[in-house]
Structures are given as C-alpha cells and as structure tokens.
Amino acid sequence: MDPSAPVLVTGGSGYVAGWIVRYLLEDGRTVRATVRNPDKPTGLEHLHALADAHPGRLTLHRADLLDDGSFDEAMAGCELVMHTASPFLMGRLDNPQEQLIRPALEGTRNVLNSVNRTESVKRVVLTSSVVAICGDNVDMRGKDRFTDADWNTTSTPNHQEYNYSKTVAEKAAWAMCEAQDRWDLVTVHPGLVLGPSLTTSSVSGSMTTMAHFIDGSMALGAPALQVGVVDVRDVARIHIAAGYTPSARGRYIANAETISLLDMGNALRRKFGNRWTFPRIELPKFLIKLSAPAAGLTRPYVERNVGWPVRYDNSRTRDELGIEFMPAEQSVVDHFQQMIDDGIAKR
Structure with missing residues (x-):
C-alpha cells in the first residue's frame, strides 16, 4: 500500500468516520471523505476544522449511497477505501425497507x-456490525461465545x-469481492x-x-439486557x-466487553x-414485555x-x-460527559 496514496472514507460526516478521518490525518495520510452535500452550512464543522x-x-x-457512480470521482487514485456509510436507526421505523435495508x-x-x-483500489475495509454475526442474544444458546x-x-x-440490513449488505460485499481478484475485503464488526x-x-x-439514561424511561429499572460495547x-x-496491516483478512470483531444496561447505569452513577434517571434495578421480563410497544420495542x-x-470473541482483533x-x-x-458538555444532559 502506497503511503502517499489518498484514502477514501465514505459517510465522512458520521460518528465513526469522523475519528477515522482524524486519525488518518494525524498519521500523515491524505483523505477524501464523501458526504451527501459538501456545501451544507451546518453538520460538517468538524471536518472543516x-x-x-x-x-x-x-x-x-x-x-449518495443510492446513486451508482457517484463515488467514482472521489475514489480515483485511491488504493484503500473505507466504507462506513450506512444508516444506524433503532426503534419503531415507518419504512425499514427504505430507511435501512x-x-x-x-x-x-x-x-x-x-x-x-x-x-x-487494492483493499476495501467495510464497517459491518456484530449484528451481522448475531441476530438476537438467544442465538448464542449452545455456544460459549x-x-x-x-x-x-x-x-x-x-x-x-x-x-438484517447489515447482514445482507455484508454478504453482498463478500459476494462481489469473491467475483474478482484485484482487491481484497476486510470487515469490521463493532x-x-x-x-x-x-x-x-x-x-x-x-x-x-444513551438518551434512555436521561429521558426517565429507565428510572424505575432497566431491562436485563446485555450489549457488547x-x-x-x-x-x-x-x-x-485493518487497512494497513498486509496480513489482515476476513472479519474482525470490534467489541471490548459485554455489559448490561444496569452496569451502564451504575457506571454513570459512580461518576x-x-x-x-439512572436505573438501580433490573425489572422483571414480564413488565418489559407489557411496556415494549410503548417503548418502540416488539415483544419478540x-x-x-x-x-x-451474549459474548463475543475479539481475540483475532487483539492478536492480529x-x-x-x-x-x-x-x-x-x-459519552455521557459529552452529552453534558453539549447541553443534552444537565448536571
């Protein structure tokens, strides 16, 4: 990989992409970042800085993700492409097919x-997710991790x-990679x-x-829900x-550890x-099921x-x-400190 070649980062205004762009620049790389509208007056201040x-x-x-060919110009001359752009929306959606899939x-x-x-282009690093590995926590039944x-x-x-959207997108990426032999694919699963x-x-x-820790929705208690963080x-x-390690291959789990929502609430209370609004207990499952529709969750x-x-094995990520x-x-x-600094959460 030529260190002087530009790197393309799609979805450049995103949460993860912003840090990728920053670290690449601090490493001395030249970066091209795609956004839907480079001229919009707000939302890109951090990239301009x-x-x-x-x-x-x-x-x-x-x-634009839905405009085939719109990435050609920015990609010209790049050896490494980091494709981070993909919607991450949770809760009740009006049209999941159009909003996510x-x-x-x-x-x-x-x-x-x-x-x-x-x-x-020699390598593509795709931002996938642990949800392309595990659909529901119950799917770990019979496994250690x-x-x-x-x-x-x-x-x-x-x-x-x-x-589902992350799974089908990643599978499509692997199919396209396997259909040619010029570029390779590495996927990252946060x-x-x-x-x-x-x-x-x-x-x-x-x-x-994180908004659930300030909106009162867990004031009486948290669901007994474990998440990889x-x-x-x-x-x-x-x-x-993953982009610059020549031997990098396949799928890398990006998960530090698994904690519960109550663990998160306790960490916030300590600090x-x-x-x-910080939960002190875990509520019985039947209460969570009763209130699920009002909270934008389904009973399934x-x-x-x-x-x-739920547990994930991150050993390849650490070792390789x-x-x-x-x-x-x-x-x-x-994360919560920034919510305070930004005025989203009040002390």
Whole structure:
C-alpha cells in the first residue's frame, strides 16, 4: 500500500468516520471523505476544522449511497477505501425497507461497483456490525461465545430490521469481492459504539441508547439486557489497522466487553452521582414485555434478547491487529460527559 496514496472514507460526516478521518490525518495520510452535500452550512464543522488543521490533506466530495457512480470521482487514485456509510436507526421505523435495508444493500453495491471500476483500489475495509454475526442474544444458546465465523441467520425484514440490513449488505460485499481478484475485503464488526463524538450532528442508535439514561424511561429499572460495547476511538483504530496491516483478512470483531444496561447505569452513577434517571434495578421480563410497544420495542425482541447473555470473541482483533480495547465503563462515562458538555444532559 502506497503511503502517499489518498484514502477514501465514505459517510465522512458520521460518528465513526469522523475519528477515522482524524486519525488518518494525524498519521500523515491524505483523505477524501464523501458526504451527501459538501456545501451544507451546518453538520460538517468538524471536518472543516480538520481540513484547516491539516492543509491540503482532506477534501470533501459529494456522493449518495443510492446513486451508482457517484463515488467514482472521489475514489480515483485511491488504493484503500473505507466504507462506513450506512444508516444506524433503532426503534419503531415507518419504512425499514427504505430507511435501512435498501440504503445499506444498494449503497454497498454502489460503492463496490465504483471499486470494480477503479483500477487503483487494492483493499476495501467495510464497517459491518456484530449484528451481522448475531441476530438476537438467544442465538448464542449452545455456544460459549460468538466468533467471526458466525453469521446472523435469524433477522428478517420484519424482525431486527437493522441487523438484517447489515447482514445482507455484508454478504453482498463478500459476494462481489469473491467475483474478482484485484482487491481484497476486510470487515469490521463493532458492538454498541460509545465514546465522544467529533460532532453533535451525528444521528445513530448509539445516541438513542444513551438518551434512555436521561429521558426517565429507565428510572424505575432497566431491562436485563446485555450489549457488547466498544469505544468509537478503538473502532477507528481497528479500521486503520485493518487497512494497513498486509496480513489482515476476513472479519474482525470490534467489541471490548459485554455489559448490561444496569452496569451502564451504575457506571454513570459512580461518576456523575445519583440522578433519578439512572436505573438501580433490573425489572422483571414480564413488565418489559407489557411496556415494549410503548417503548418502540416488539415483544419478540424482548423475548429473544432480555435476560439472555451474549459474548463475543475479539481475540483475532487483539492478536492480529494489535488492538488493546478501552474499558467499556470509560466509553460510557466519556459519552455521557459529552452529552453534558453539549447541553443534552444537565448536571
């Protein structure tokens, strides 16, 4: 990989992408970041600040996931493409097919169509997710933990729609990679990504999850729900290591550890004191099922996830990419601190 060749980062205004762009620039790389509208007046301030701090090494380019060919110009001359762009929405959706599934699947195909047309590209790093490995926590039944060899086989367009969108998009990427022999593919599989954002404009399921610790929805108690957690800064470092480690291959789980929502509430209480919105107990599952529709959850989701443990094997990521993960509690606390700093959460 030529260190002087530009790197393309799709979805450049996103939560994870912002840190990837920042670290690439700090490493001395030249970066091209795609966004839907480079001229919009708000939401790109952090990228403009990075461009000012690294003169001549960051440019923004217009591209849209659903517009085949729109990535060609930005990709020209790049050897490494990091495809992070994909919607991350949780809760009740009006049209999951149009909001999640089609952008994830067609967007991945459109980016990789551009890769196929761009002779300079040697490697693609795709942001997938642990949800492409595990659909529901109950799917771990009979296993000690999930590994990179596992695939989500239980999500559908009507159940765990986000999980389904990431699974079909990744499968499409592997199929396109295997149909040629010029470029290779490495996929990164984060758990719930937490930690500070470089912008207040990103909208994702990570922000949705943390909002439950301030909106009173868990004041009486939390669901007995375990989630894999990883720091956004580690996710960015994993992408870069996956891009520039010649021996990198296959799928890398980006998950520091598994913690419960109550664990997260306890971590917040230790740092920020006794807010009434921080849960102190786990509620019985039947109560969670009764209130699920009002909370934007389905009862099948509650049945298949609440009360079930989940574990992921990140050993390949640590051993092959040299990653030492930040503790999950640090990521939770740092994320909430930024919510305070941004005025989203009041002290």
